[in-house]
Amino acid sequence: MVGLVKTLHTAYRVSDLSASLHFYTALGYTQVGRVDLGGGASLTVLKFPEEEVVTLELVHRPDDGPVDIGTGFSHLVVQVDDLAGTVDRLLRAGLWPGPVDQPAGPYGPQTSWLSDPDGYRIELVQWPPGHPAGITAADFG
Template identity: 65%
Template sequence: MKTLFVSYRVSDLDRSLAFYTALGYVALGRVDIGEGNRLVLLAFPGEPAASLELVHRPMDGRVEVGSGFDHLAVQVDELAAALDRLTDAGLEPEPVQYPGGPDGPKTSWLTDPDGYRIELVEWPPGHPDGITAADFS
């Protein structure tokens, strides 16, 4: 088994698409699921498959964030360059943090239009992509 993608329910699909495309995602496809409900599957360029789904169900009412979901983590190659690009696109990333100390990963946070948190992570040189069991030994 493997994780396919994360799915967010959003209140305004166009506003959320603008945010996530500014972050760097591209839309792979859209589906009208009836009664005004729509979804869009997204991926970063170079990803082999969708990694994020935005679901818009306007008849379900307001999107309530904080019911257990915490955040989406996104790996970047160079955090400083990513933050410059995001700021130029009108997004508001938070200052760089060093949660593992000066030799660990660099992180920054964004909040999407519905209040979902996104953690941007730059690994230190030589660290493999992603988090593995080796990170906890």
Template identity: 65%
Template sequence: MKTLFVSYRVTDLDRSLAFYTALGYVELGRVEAGEAGHLVILSFPDEPSASLELVHRPADGPVEVGTGFDHLAIQTDTLTDTLDHLTAAGLTPGPTQYPGGPDGPKTSWLTDPDGYRIELVEWPLGHAAGITAADFA
């Protein structure tokens, strides 16, 4: 088995889509389900398949922050370049942090229009893409 994508509900589909395309996602497709909601499927340009689904159900009202979802983590090749790009696109990423010390990953945090937190991660040179069992050895 493998994870297909993360899906979460948004209050304003156009506002959220503008945010996530500024972050670098591209739209793969939409499913219009009438009163049942509207889905927009996204991925980063280099990804082979979907990685994020935005769900808009106007009848459910606004999204309530703090319902159990903690954050979405996104890997970036160069955090400094990513932060510059996001700032130029009108987004407000937080400062660079070093949660594993100076030789560990670099991170920054961003919050989407519905309050979902996003962690941007640049792994140190030579680190495998993503977290593996080796990180806990």
């Protein structure tokens, strides 16, 4: 029998740590800590204020050159309670979220997309009232 298994956090390699920190703190993350790896390289860990544990790690390795996301990465999803308010706040912070959309129709989730300084795509999601916090088997009938 396997013991506890769960996802802990996502790690992104970033080209410009300062620009990435501005982006992710504007999104609502807070910096929990930073580990200096030497030679200008570092690991910076972030979480949303309501979260108990770190959920995002920014890996900065300037000697590795610019980040190349390639075609294998799709996106990170961030849940918000008030998508219209979040989009407005992000616009005021100098970020460029896309328009609010309802891809599953008027009774489904609302979404908006934006990209971080390295091109990682972020999907902001506001679930409809009464929906669990995340996708469940019930979403597939």
